[in-house]
Amino acid sequence: MYRKPIHRAVAYAVACFGVVAVSFTASPSQAQTLAVEQVASGLSGALYVTSPPGDTQRLFVLQQNAGQIRIIKDGNLLTTPFLDVRTRISTGGERGLLGLAFHPDYDSNGYFFINYTNTSGNTVVARYEVTADPDVADFNSEEIVLTVSQPYSNHNGGCLQFSPMDGYLYIGMGDGGSANDPGNRAQNGQELLGKVLRINVDQLPYTIPADNPFINDPAVRDEIWTIGVRNPWRFSFDRITGDLYLGDVGQGSNEEVDFELAGDGGRNYGWRCMEGTRCTGLSGCTCNAPTLTLPIYEYLHSGGRCSITGGYNYRGQAIPLLDNTYFFADYCSRNIYSFNYDGQQVTNFTDRTSELGGGSISSIASFGEDANGEIYIVSLGGTINKIVTKMKLEATDLVAGQRATLRVTNATPNGNVYFAYSLAGTGQTPIPPLNITVALQSPVLAGRVQANGSGVAILSRSVPSGTSGQRVWLQAGEQGETTNVISTVIQ
Numbered sequence: 001m002y003r004k005p006i007h008r009a010v011a012y013a014v015a016c017f018g019v020v021a022v023s024f025t026a027s028p029s030q031a032q033t034l035a036v037e038q039v040a041s042g043l044s045g046a047l048y049v050t051s052p053p054g055d056t057q058r059l060f061v062l063q064q065n066a067g068q069i070r071i072i073k074d075g076n077l078l079t080t081p082f083l084d085v086r087t088r089i090s091t092g093g094e095r096g097l098l099g100l101a102f103h104p105d106y107d108s109n110g111y112f113f114i115n116y117t118n119t120s121g122n123t124v125v126a127r128y129e130v131t132a133d134p135d136v137a138d139f140n141s142e143e144i145v146l147t148v149s150q151p152y153s154n155h156n157g158g159c160l161q162f163s164p165m166d167g168y169l170y171i172g173m174g175d176g177g178s179a180n181d182p183g184n185r186a187q188n189g190q191e192l193l194g195k196v197l198r199i200n201v202d203q204l205p206y207t208i209p210a211d212n213p214f215i216n217d218p219a220v221r222d223e224i225w226t227i228g229v230r231n232p233w234r235f236s237f238d239r240i241t242g243d244l245y246l247g248d249v250g251q252g253s254n255e256e257v258d259f260e261l262a263g264d265g266g267r268n269y270g271w272r273c274m275e276g277t278r279c280t281g282l283s284g285c286t287c288n289a290p291t292l293t294l295p296i297y298e299y300l301h302s303g304g305r306c307s308i309t310g311g312y313n314y315r316g317q318a319i320p321l322l323d324n325t326y327f328f329a330d331y332c333s334r335n336i337y338s339f340n341y342d343g344q345q346v347t348n349f350t351d352r353t354s355e356l357g358g359g360s361i362s363s364i365a366s367f368g369e370d371a372n373g374e375i376y377i378v379s380l381g382g383t384i385n386k387i388v389t390k391m392k393l394e395a396t397d398l399v400a401g402q403r404a405t406l407r408v409t410n411a412t413p414n415g416n417v418y419f420a421y422s423l424a425g426t427g428q429t430p431i432p433p434l435n436i437t438v439a440l441q442s443p444v445l446a447g448r449v450q451a452n453g454s455g456v457a458i459l460s461r462s463v464p465s466g467t468s469g470q471r472v473w474l475q476a477g478e479q480g481e482t483t484n485v486i487s488t489v490i491q
């Protein structure tokens, strides 16, 4: 693809696109259609997916009632489970194996943490260790971190996340269950139920971080990070900023997304006197008191919706135009949504359902993020689907002095496909004649190819010698549509 010297290639690009980034004041459509790509199926009760930090080869999938952690390695589901704790858990409804988080130093210490309901139905957070085989954990390595009694079978929370900013373990605890928090536990500072906890698990027994928000408040236990959540089923950290997004499941009316800036603990999210922005009339706190934090977004139980599944703020590499876009879903209606949040207001709220499976993904239990920051949708029905662009770019390895092949699929049949590259990284470059925004900085046109009748376009180019070690970003586009971005280093 480096057939021409760079400066001539730039001139070629400008001539062909007729544009350069700086010459634009208009802001044409950034439309980029998303799709899902199924990466695994048959994982009955799939509940969550994640990867160890920096591990771009493997996805680890939780199976709620099977009590197993399974590995998808380079796209293949391994037969042997990473871990099987079926004998230690209770199952059914909201019980089972509910959370998994790898220690930030997993690569060196081999520690990971799971959250499950034990055979008595109580919440257990436990530490495990990997064996000498990186694809198998040690069942006998269990060290219990924390046990919390559960008065009812539902609202067990179960989400575990390490903050990318402070390295502490955050634990989502539901209010204990039943309905309307009958014990008023979420507002009771002596109860760990109805809270998000934050503890230091670098060594066990765990310790309390010195700057936990209630450490000087005798009325509130020191493990507590936030108060007043009902069932913080899934929450996540923005891997860049450390900001927290939390989907708190409502009672019968309001589903909510809560948000806090990195490190901004000590909040009270209002349950049980508030369900989203609604005053429940229940005691325990004062509705709309200034000490309560309202959600940044909520929706009602219309259109068959019943329960929010909190997701992730996209920080991946493949779809730069999605940067800082938060995805979440409703468990019952199968709707998948996204929005942008700038710390002040929610914008660009979008119903993504038709793009992301068209409602075919049932019982969305979680979203997950791989080591590259790409987002997956996890269905209890047993599928793992990756969020991708509908029009897809793939590339062979780029080797200096050898030919490389770029391949686009799902282009418009017989349409013109433009292949671009950048040596400057990602950016936003509008190309008005094509009504697209290329997600590259200073893109250079490598070639134009007419797609075949199946929407496949292939470009073959020689990579110039002497470019070994150089990073290059690749993207393709057509009228009104663009592909993913590939970032790769020339070999």
Ligand SMILES: [Ca+2]
Binding pocket: 214, 215, 216, 217, 218, 219, 220, 221, 222
């Ligand atoms: Ca305290």
Ligand SMILES: [Ca+2]
Binding pocket: 228, 248, 256, 269, 270, 271, 274, 275, 276, 293, 294, 295
């Ligand atoms: Ca709330």
